[in-house]
Amino acid sequence: MSEDSKHAIVYGASGIIGWALVDQLLSLYPQAGTFSKVTAVTNRPIDLSDMYWPEADPQTPALQLVSGVDLRHGDGAALANSLKTKVDIESVTHVYYLVFTAVDDNLEEVATNRQMFRNVIDAHSLLSPRLEFVAFPGGTRASKLTNGYGIYAPGGIFTPPLQEDMVNNLPSDYAKTVVYTEYRKLLNAASEGQKWTWCEVCPDAIIGFTPNGSQFSLALHWAQYLSLYAYNHSIGPGVQNTKSALVEVSFPGNIASANSLFSPASSKTIARFMIYASMHPKKCGSGQLFNIADNEVPCKYGELWLRLAKWFGLVGKGPAETSQAQDNTFKAGELPQDTSMTPGEYVAKYRDAFAKNGCPNAVSRGVGAGNRQLDSVGYWLTFDRQMSLKKLKESGFEVDKDPAQGWLETFEMFRKAGLIL
Numbered sequence: 069m070s071e072d073s074k075h076a077i078v079y080g081a082s083g084i085i086g087w088a089l090v091d092q093l094l095s096l097y098p099q100a101g102t103f104s105k106v107t108a109v110t111n112r113p114i115d116l117s118d119m120y121w122p123e124a125d126p127q128t129p130a131l132q133l134v135s136g137v138d139l140r141h142g143d144g145a146a147l148a149n150s151l152k153t154k155v156d157i158e159s160v161t162h163v164y165y166l167v168f169t170a171v172d173d174n175l176e177e178v179a180t181n182r183q184m185f186r187n188v189i190d191a192h193s194l195l196s197p198r199l200e201f202v203a204f205p206g207g208t209r210a211s212k213l214t215n216g217y218g219i220y221a222p223g224g225i226f227t228p229p230l231q232e233d234m235v236n237n238l239p240s241d242y243a244k245t246v247v248y249t250e251y252r253k254l255l256n257a258a259s260e261g262q263k264w265t266w267c268e269v270c271p272d273a274i275i276g277f278t279p280n281g282s283q284f285s286l287a288l289h290w291a292q293y294l295s296l297y298a299y300n301h302s303i304g305p306g307v308q309n310t311k312s313a314l315v316e317v318s319f320p321g322n323i324a325s326a327n328s329l330f331s332p333a334s335s336k337t338i339a340r341f342m343i344y345a346s347m348h349p350k351k352c353g354s355g356q357l358f359n360i361a362d363n364e365v366p367c368k369y370g371e372l373w374l375r376l377a378k379w380f381g382l383v384g385k386g387p388a389e390t391s392q393a394q395d396n397t398f399k400a401g402e403l404p405q406d407t408s409m410t411p412g413e414y415v416a417k418y419r420d421a422f423a424k425n426g427c428p429n430a431v432s433r434g435v436g437a438g439n440r441q442l443d444s445v446g447y448w449l450t451f452d453r454q455m456s457l458k459k460l461k462e463s464g465f466e467v468d469k470d471p472a473q474g475w476l477e478t479f480e481m482f483r484k485a486g487l488i489l
């Protein structure tokens with residue numbers, strides 16, 4: 069490897085953002101020749117052929133997939149010893165950290181995730197003298213109690229548009245349940261006096277493909293629901309139903325949630341910005357936080373729903389009139405009693421249809437720990453929570469993508485990977 073060429077290591081490469089990061093690096097973002105090597109690290113075993121990344125060609129960086137790395141075990145030295153037998157860890161210049169594991173107890177969740185990141189940083193501090201940049205995503209969420217901007221508290225905490233400096237004003241009893249605060253302390257201490265620097269990006273809902281399921285993928289959750297709903301109403305993959313009456317599917321939530329403003333981000337946009345930031349350490353480093361979304365203009369789930377349903381040949385409509393759940397007292401994971409079948413319950417009931425129709429992976433690679441929370445998205449997110457993209461734009465990074473585009477591109481990938489019909 070020449071002095072100028074870069075080696076990116078992506079932890080959590082099978083996750084929503086991690087997959088997109090590797091995808092973008094192999095798609096030659098920011099340009100051919102910037103990275104000569106990409107190492108993709110995952111926890112669960114997975115074959116390269118199941119990842120659906122771009123095929124190798126003479127211009128793409130050399131890719132190495134290292135599976136079975138459980139970061140919860142041991143310490144940084146043990147991780148370093150294990151990695152150096154598999155990976156050219158000494159040449160690593162860029163660390164992208166996209167790992168997250170959900171744990172029932174909030175404080176334990178913080179401790180577990182903090183330890184995993186600490187192991188990674190310690191390992192690279194020991195063995196990667198060429199390290200230049202570390203990037204990780206925070207989020208408007210950070211635990212089941214609260215989050216970066218407090219959107220898990222009923223009604224939210226701050227008045228939108230949410231701005232980066234607000235995260236410093238979280239109520240102190242919440243701060244201890246926010247793992248991102250711990251990540252910042254860890255990186256500040258580890259980078260002091262070193263030649264590498266770091267940044268954090270803050271997405272709200274992330275829309276993107278994962279080959280192996282995901283804990284909190286709203287796109288996968290709704291895609292599997294809409295796919296089975298269309299199948300049960302005799303509508304074929306991606307084909308508009310013409311022979312019978314149009315089939316309607318209600319937004320799984322209440323009116324306030326359908327009409328509240330928010331700023332979704334496709335995993336592609338997040339991945340691109342993380343790479344962009346890491347190429348501009350002076351402008352974007354020093355522990356800065358950047359909000360990230362596809363478009364400065366916020367959108368509404370109620371409007372998006374129509375376009376998502378249409379992709380499956382269905383007609384999206386507003387919340388069911390029968391829903392009594394119009395107030396904003398629900399918390400993450402809570403559902404009104406009058407809800408008929410939620411998307412998660414519907415998928416659980418009918419998922420055999422995936423296997424019967426040649427998509428066995430759709431059964432084993434669905435949504436994990438976040439199922440109930442994703443079912444409740446349409447009930448508790450009843451308040452405006454759009455983000456300011458002023459700082460992002462000032463960094464020189466351009467965003468102006470149609471937010472629905474990220475969903476539809478993701479649905480295409482789910483179908484290609486056999487995760488929906």
Ligand SMILES: NC(=O)c1ccc[n+]([C@@H]2O[C@H](COP(=O)([O-])OP(=O)(O)OC[C@H]3O[C@@H](n4cnc5c(N)ncnc54)[C@H](OP(=O)(O)O)[C@@H]3O)[C@@H](O)[C@H]2O)c1
Pocket residue numbers: 079080081082083084085086110111112113137138139140166167168169184205206207208209210271272273274275278280281282283284285286
């Ligand atoms: N999803 C969202 O909408 C959203 C929104 C805002 C912020 N965020 C933040 O973005 C970050 C990434 O979340 P995500 O939703 O992208 O997660 P995700 O799709 O569930 O991916 C998590 C990744 O972490 C890896 N991982 C889990 N446990 C591990 C372990 N013990 N050792 C090594 N790797 C492990 C997983 O690997 P395997 O697949 O191999 O197990 C997977 O690659 C989190 O900090 C999250 O809070 C997410």
